[in-house]
Amino acid sequence: MRLNNEGLKDRKSWENAGYSLPEYDRETVTKATSENPFWIHFGAGNIFRAFQANVVQDLLNQGVLDRGLVVAEGYDYEIIQKMNHPHDDYSILVTLKANGTVEKTIIGSVVESLALDSDNAEQFQRLKEIFSADSLQMASFTITEKGYNLYGADGKFTPLVATDLAAGPEAPISYIGKVASLLYARFLAGEKPIAMVSMDNCSHNGDKLAAAIGAFADGWSRNGLADKDFESYIKTSGKVSFPWTMIDKITPRPDASIEALLKKDGVEELDPVITGKHTYVAPFVNAEECQYLVIEDNFPNGRPALEKGGLIFTTRETVDKVEKMKVCTCLNPLHTALAVFGCLMGYTLISEEMKNPSLKKLVEQIGYTEGLPVVVNPGILDPKEFLDTVLNVRIPNPFMPDTPQRIATDTSQKLAIRFGETIKAYAADPKLNVGDLKFIPLVFAGWLRYLMGVDDNGKAFTLSSDPRLQELTAIVSGISLGASTDVEAVLDNVLSDASIWGVDLKALGMDTIVCRYFQGLIAGPGAVAAVLNKYTS
Numbered sequence: 001m002r003l004n005n006e007g008l009k010d011r012k013s014w015e016n017a018g019y020s021l022p023e024y025d026r027e028t029v030t031k032a033t034s035e036n037p038f039w040i041h042f043g044a045g046n047i048f049r050a051f052q053a054n055v056v057q058d059l060l061n062q063g064v065l066d067r068g069l070v071v072a073e074g075y076d077y078e079i080i081q082k083m084n085h086p087h088d089d090y091s092i093l094v095t096l097k098a099n100g101t102v103e104k105t106i107i108g109s110v111v112e113s114l115a116l117d118s119d120n121a122e123q124f125q126r127l128k129e130i131f132s133a134d135s136l137q138m139a140s141f142t143i144t145e146k147g148y149n150l151y152g153a154d155g156k157f158t159p160l161v162a163t164d165l166a167a168g169p170e171a172p173i174s175y176i177g178k179v180a181s182l183l184y185a186r187f188l189a190g191e192k193p194i195a196m197v198s199m200d201n202c203s204h205n206g207d208k209l210a211a212a213i214g215a216f217a218d219g220w221s222r223n224g225l226a227d228k229d230f231e232s233y234i235k236t237s238g239k240v241s242f243p244w245t246m247i248d249k250i251t252p253r254p255d256a257s258i259e260a261l262l263k264k265d266g267v268e269e270l271d272p273v274i275t276g277k278h279t280y281v282a283p284f285v286n287a288e289e290c291q292y293l294v295i296e297d298n299f300p301n302g303r304p305a306l307e308k309g310g311l312i313f314t315t316r317e318t319v320d321k322v323e324k325m326k327v328c329t330c331l332n333p334l335h336t337a338l339a340v341f342g343c344l345m346g347y348t349l350i351s352e353e354m355k356n357p358s359l360k361k362l363v364e365q366i367g368y369t370e371g372l373p374v375v376v377n378p379g380i381l382d383p384k385e386f387l388d389t390v391l392n393v394r395i396p397n398p399f400m401p402d403t404p405q406r407i408a409t410d411t412s413q414k415l416a417i418r419f420g421e422t423i424k425a426y427a428a429d430p431k432l433n434v435g436d437l438k439f440i441p442l443v444f445a446g447w448l449r450y451l452m453g454v455d456d457n458g459k460a461f462t463l464s465s466d467p468r469l470q471e472l473t474a475i476v477s478g479i480s481l482g483a484s485t486d487v488e489a490v491l492d493n494v495l496s497d498a499s500i501w502g503v504d505l506k507a508l509g510m511d512t513i514v515c516r517y518f519q520g521l522i523a524g525p526g527a528v529a530a531v532l533n534k535y536t537s
C-alpha cells in the first residue's frame with residue numbers, strides 16, 4: 001500500500017485495513033483549486049496536516065467545499081521535497097482518542113504544495129499567480145512564534161530582513177519579506193482583498209503578522225521600492241485584514257509507535273525525517289481528537305462556511321479571551337512546565353509525567369491556583385471545564401506520544417506569553433500579590449537549570465532547538481552540580497530581561513524566589529526531584 005495517486009487507486013486494500021478515504025473526486029477538486037484557489041496555508045508542518053487539512057477534507061466530503069488547500073513552505077523546503085511531492089500531497093492522519101481507539105484517515109485535501117523560495121522562479125511565479133487570483137480569500141500561517149520576528153537579539157533587523165528592506169519586493173529572502181512580496185503582487189493585480197490569518201500560538205497573533213508585513217510595506221513604500229499606496233493597502237484600506245485566532249489541538253511529532261502500526265497494515269515508504277532545519281515530519285501525523293480553532297470574523301474577500309467544519313467565528317474580544325485562557329493559563333503554561341522538568345528528569349512522554357505526583361501537583365497549582373484567578377471567562381468555552389479536561393483527559397492521555405522534548409523547543413520565545421501575562425495581571429490587580437506566585441517562578445528556575453544541559457542524574461542531554469540557545473546556555477555554562485555558586489551574580493542580567501519573561505523579574509521582586517529555587521536545583525544529582533517534592537507536597 002503506497003501513499004500516492006497510484007497506490008490509492010486500490011481503495012479496497014486501504015478500506016479493508018480500516019482507513020477512511022477521501023469521498024470526493026480529487027482530480028476535479030485539484031483542477032478547481034488550481035483555477036480558483038481560495039485558501040493558501042504557509043507552514044507545511046504537523047499541525048496543518050492534522051487540523052486545517054482535515055477540516056477541509058471533512059467539508060469536501062460533505063460537499064460544503066468544492067476546492068481544497070494549497071500549501072506553501074517558506075522555511076524548510078525539505079518538507080515539500082521529501083513528504084508532499086513524493087506522496088502527491090496525500091498524508092495519513094492518525095487520531096489517537098483518549099479511550100484508546102485509533103482513527104486512520106487518508107487526507108487528500110491538500111492539492112498543491114509549493115516552496116516559497118524566490119530562487120525557485122517557477123514556484124515563486126505560481127505563488128504570485130495564486131496571490132493575484134480574485135478567488136483567494138485567505139492565507140493562513142503556522143510558522144511558529146519566531147517566524148514573525150524581524151529582529152535579532154541586538155534589537156536590529158536581522159541581516160536577511162535588512163537586505164530585503166533595502167532591495168525591494170522582487171526577490172526577497174526573508175520569510176515575511178517573501179510573503180509581503182506576494183501581497184505586493186495582489187496589490188498590483190488590482191488591490192484585491194484578502195484575510196491574512198496567523199494560526200500560531202502567540203498572543204494577538206494577527207497583530208504580530210500585521211506588524212511584520214507592515215514593516216515591509218512601510219519600508220518599501222517609503223524608499224520608493226514599491227508603489228507608495230502599498231503601505232495604505234496593507235495598513236488602512238480595510239482590504240487586508242489580520243484576524244486574531246486561537247488554535248488548539250495537541251499534535252506531537254510523528255511517533256515510531258504509530259509508524260509501526262501503519263507498517264503492520266502494509267503501508268509502505270513511511271520513514272519519518274528530521275530535516276536539516278529540525279522539523280520532524282513523516283507521511284503520517286498523529287494527533288488528539290480534541291480541537292478548537294477560534295477566528296475573528298474579519299474576511300474582506302468573504303469566506304467559505306468553515307463553521308460547518310467546527311471552526312468558531314467570533315469577535316476579536318472573544319478570541320482574545322479564549323486565547324488568553326488557553327495559551328496563558330489553561331494549557332500551554334502547563335505544557336512548558338512539564339517540558340522543562342520532563343527533560344531534566346529523563347521523561348520522554350508527557351502522559352508518563354502526569355503519573356509523577358510532584359509534576360501533577362505542579363501543573364495543577366499553576367493552572368488552578370495561580371492561573372485561573374486572572375482568567376476572564378470567554379463565554380464560548382468555560383475555563384474551569386477546559387482546564388479540567390486538559391489536566392484529567394488530554395495531557396494524561398496514555399495513547400498520545402507527546403514528548404517534553406518537542407514542547408521544550410523555542411522555550412525562550414514562549415515564556416513571556418505562557419507565564420508573563422499572568423504575572424502582569426497579578427502586578428496590575430491591587431487585590432493580587434505577585435509574591436503569592438510560587439510555582440511559576442519554580443518553572444523559571446527549572447528552565448534555567450534545564451539550560452545547563454545536564455539532567456537530574458548529572459548526565460548530559462541534548463537541549464531542544466531554540467533561537468537563543470547559544471546566548472542563554474553561556475550564562476549557566478560555568479555551573480557544576482553541587483559546587484558553590486553565586487547564583488544571584490550569575491543570573492543577575494537574565495532575570496531582568498523582559499524579552500524572555502515578559503516582565504522584569506528583578507523589578508517585580510521575583511528574582512529572589514527564582515534564585516532560591518535555582519540554588520536548590522543545582523545542589524547535586526537528584527536535587528530537581530527533591531525540590532519539586534519539597535514544594536508540591
Ligand SMILES: NC(=O)c1ccc[n+]([C@@H]2O[C@H](COP(=O)([O-])OP(=O)(O)OC[C@H]3O[C@@H](n4cnc5c(N)ncnc54)[C@H](O)[C@@H]3O)[C@@H](O)[C@H]2O)c1
Pocket residue numbers: 042043044045046047048073074075076142143144145146147148175199200201202247248249250251252278279280
Ligand atoms: N503541534 C501542536 O500541538 C500545535 C497546536 C496548536 C498550535 N500550534 C502552532 O503551530 C506551530 C507549528 O507547529 P507544528 O506542529 O506544525 O510544528 P512543526 O515542527 O511540525 O512545523 C513547524 C513549521 O514552522 C516552520 N518554521 C519553523 N521555524 C520557522 C521560522 N523561523 N520561520 C518560518 N517558518 C518556520 C517549519 O518550516 C514548519 O512549516 C507551533 O509553533 C504553534 O504555534 C501547534
Ligand SMILES: O=P(O)(O)OC[C@@H](O)[C@@H](O)[C@H](O)[C@H](O)CO
Pocket residue numbers: 145201247248249250251331332335336406407409410
Ligand atoms: O507548538 P508550540 O511549540 O508553540 O508549543 C508546544 C505545545 O505546547 C503546543 O504545540 C501544544 O501542543 C498546542 O498548543 C496544543 O494546542
